[in-house]
Amino acid sequence: PGRVERPAPSSKKDEDGNEAVPITTVIFDVDDTLYDVSTGFTAHRNTDGATSFMVSKLGFPTVESAQSLRDEYFERYHSTAKALTVAEDEGRLPPSKKTAQDGLKAEGCRKFDPKDLSEWWAKHLDFSILGGIDPDLVAMMQRLRSSGLRLIAFSNGPRRYVLRVLREIGLEEFFPPDMVFAVDDVLPACKPEAAAFERVFKDAGVEKAEECIMVEDSMKNVRAAKQLGMKTVLVAGMGRLGHAQTKASCGKGNGGRAEAAEATKPGDRPFADDPAVDLAIELCSEMTGALHGLIGNPSQFSD
Numbered sequence: 614p615g616r617v618e619r620p621a622p623s624s625k626k627d628e629d630g631n632e633a634v635p636i637t638t639v640i641f642d643v644d645d646t647l648y649d650v651s652t653g654f655t656a657h658r659n660t661d662g663a664t665s666f667m668v669s670k671l672g673f674p675t676v677e678s679a680q681s682l683r684d685e686y687f688e689r690y691h692s693t694a695k696a697l698t699v700a701e702d703e704g705r706l707p708p709s710k711k712t713a714q715d716g717l718k719a720e721g722c723r724k725f726d727p728k729d730l731s732e733w734w735a736k737h738l739d740f741s742i743l744g745g746i747d748p749d750l751v752a753m754m755q756r757l758r759s760s761g762l763r764l765i766a767f768s769n770g771p772r773r774y775v776l777r778v779l780r781e782i783g784l785e786e787f788f789p790p791d792m793v794f795a796v797d798d799v800l801p802a803c804k805p806e807a808a809a810f811e812r813v814f815k816d817a818g819v820e821k822a823e824e825c826i827m828v829e830d831s832m833k834n835v836r837a838a839k840q841l842g843m844k845t846v847l848v849a850g851m852g853r854l855g856h857a858q859t860k861a862s863c864g865k866g867n868g869g870r871a872e873a874a875e876a877t878k879p880g881d882r883p884f885a886d887d888p889a890v891d892l893a894i895e896l897c898s899e900m901t902g903a904l905h906g907l908i909g910n911p912s913q914f915s916d
Contacts, residue, residue, distance in 0.1 A: 638825040639765070642831065642848075643779065659683070671697070691878070694727040731772055731775075743778070776793060844892075853883070
């Protein structure tokens with residue numbers, strides 16, 4: 614597997630020659646970060662998983678109309694839950710059929726609730742596509758936890774769904790419930806909005822962004838994290854960095870399943886040479902191999 618490293622401090626000085634802030638916290642995105650984008654799970658979730666909910670629960674007349682609206686708003690917000698929340702605010706959801714049989718909520722109540730999407734995904738998605746547990750990733754998490762680092766999962770997915778994913782990939786033990794933040798925990802904000810990150814900092818007890826590493830597949834979220842002062846690790850996906858690691862090459866490779874996933878996340882293809890990226894790796898499990906300083910006392914963002 615490949616990786617791209619930007620110059621990182623090998624001592625307690627940062628790249629500007631200032632005293633480096635010890636790392637206390639590693640914040641992990643979940644989807645396409647804690648499992649590989651090429652599994653096909655994201656494409657499944659963002660197509661069949663999203664549209665089946667929208668047709669069955671929100672009254673969209675066709676799969677095509679549901680997919681079109683979901684993709685339009687997802688490009689703006691990088692979260693299906695936030696996308697549907699804003700679409701309802703803007704009057705883009707189909708009108709409710711007010712019948713005694715359909716069980717719809719009373720007049721004045723919202724038609725879309727992120728918890729409904731979370732329940733739908735937790736029950737109806739095919740989690741076997743995830744491929745099960747990655748022993749290398751579990752071992753890395755054990756090393757990070759043993760080093761005394763605070764581990765946080767922060768996803769733009771809804772909460773029950775996020776917890777199900779963590780359980781399916783064998784990482785539930787590393788992220789206790791109070792260290793799992795889903796989109797319904799931070800709405801009306803979501804990544805990449807600063808307010809979403811700040812809510813996580815406050816609730817998790819993080820004193821300043823500079824003591825955190827954000828591990829992400831999303832360029833929007835990487836850039837937002839960097840702007841807040843965090844160190845950033847971009848997870849591009851297996852076989853997707855290649856040799857050139859440029860905007861022309863990054864994101865290519867590893868067949869159609871990764872490309873199918875990217876097609877459901879318009880405007881967010883990973884670019885390893887983006888100035889906001891401190892370290893680019895293909896798989897999350899490679900991180901401590903590239904950053905040996907994390908397994909230290911104090912933990913540092915260093916090789």
